Amino acid sequence: GQQLNQSPQSMFIQEGEDVSMNCTSSSIFNTWLWYKQDPGEGPVLLIALYKAGELTSNGRLTAQFGITRKDSFLNISASIPSDVGIYFCAGCYTNDYKLSFGAGTTVTVRA
Amino acid sequence: GAGVSQSPSNKVTEKGKDVELRCDPISGHTALYWYRQRLGQGLEFLIYFQGNSAPDKSGLPSDRFSAERTGESVSTLTIQRTQQEDSAVYLCASSLGPQGTGSPLHFGNGTRLTVT
Numbered sequence: 001g002q003q004l005n006q007s008p009q010s011m012f013i014q015e016g017e018d019v020s021m022n023c024t025s026s027s028i029f030n031t032w033l034w035y036k037q038d039p040g041e042g043p044v045l046l047i048a049l050y051k052a053g054e055l056t057s058n059g060r061l062t063a064q065f066g067i068t069r070k071d072s073f074l075n076i077s078a079s080i081p082s083d084v085g086i087y088f089c090a091g092c093y094t095n096d097y098k099l100s101f102g103a104g105t106t107v108t109v110r111a
Numbered sequence: 112g113a114g115v116s117q118s119p120s121n122k123v124t125e126k127g128k129d130v131e132l133r134c135d136p137i138s139g140h141t142a143l144y145w146y147r148q149r150l151g152q153g154l155e156f157l158i159y160f161q162g163n164s165a166p167d168k169s170g171l172p173s174d175r176f177s178a179e180r181t182g183e184s185v186s187t188l189t190i191q192r193t194q195q196e197d198s199a200v201y202l203c204a205s206s207l208g209p210q211g212t213g214s215p216l217h218f219g220n221g222t223r224l225t226v227t
Contacts, residue, residue: 004153006153033215040220041220041221042115042202042204042218042219042220042221043154043202043216043218044218045215045216045217048215088153088154090154097142097144097159097161097167097206098156098159098167098170099154099156099216100156101146101153101154101155102153103151103152103153104151104152104153
């Protein structure tokens with residue numbers, strides 16, 4: 001698959017803080033997805049983006065599909081302890097089935 | 112069940128042995144995927160099944176890896192003559208269709224394989 005660079009690799013945040021992570025690709029995608037993985041479980045879809053420039057929210061989560069189609073970011077507002085986990089970005093082309101995944105951002109929340 | 116089911120959840124095997132991992136997709140999902148997740152890394156595509164089409168095996172790392180799917184139901188991933196570098200979590204996922212059409216992947220909880 002395509003190379004995705006996800007940053008930061010890890011972060012410690014204070015409960016109540018906002019956090020941002022991003023993902024860049026070496027080539028364009030038509031779909032960007034953000035997943036969260038809790039320990040011992042499979043990734044769960046958080047937000048799906050299908051149009052360049054699209055800004056989508058899911059509760060305290062907001063994600064954007066970059067206008068260059070080579071990047072995306074995810075924001076978490078007012079973090080809480082259950083936000084702990086690994087967040088993955090993923091991208092693909094329309095009607096494709098192979099997702100390319102970033103290496104993940106590990107989020108740890110300090111109470 | 113409502114989700115993707117994988118078994119076993121954990122498997123410890125000796126180097127050189129064969130292992131078989133099982134996946135039950137969500138009923139009605141025509142697409143089934145296997146991914147590998149090494150410690151601290153992202154997900155690595157292995158193989159994809161879609162309906163009656165020939166599977167895309169392009170992600171299988173060697174000929175020791177193979178997978179089968181019976182119709183649109185259960186799939187098994189087989190690793191022959193396991194090596195220590197095969198140690199990873201093997202994740203299965205299913206979806207109604209391709210990713211760009213609003214058919215997200217639903218993942219199982221994975222099988223953690225440890226080769227000693």
